[in-house]
Amino acid sequence: MESLTLYYFESCPYCQKVLHYLEEHPVPIEKKDIRKDPAARNELIQIGGKPQVPCLIHDGKALYESDDIIVWLKYNT
């Protein structure tokens, strides 16, 4: 499977929704907290164009929107 990265921060409710889904449906995924790791925030802006979280990177592409991320995970992992 391709490598997956999730950009998030702890107090973001939309991120918690995605993290909860991942607890129920574990997959190998790298998680980067953009509040704890400023370099990760810069990375996210470079890849996706904005610092909005949650954001899933798959195949080098940025997918924003928690509901869309969960649907993508459901059908692709």
Ligand SMILES: N[C@@H](CCC(=O)N[C@@H](CS)C(=O)NCC(=O)O)C(=O)O
């Ligand atoms: N509709 C989006 C909302 C995401 C959202 O509002 N995230 C906030 C944090 S809770 C954020 O990243 N705000 C900063 C920004 O949009 O640049 C989703 O469901 O993922």
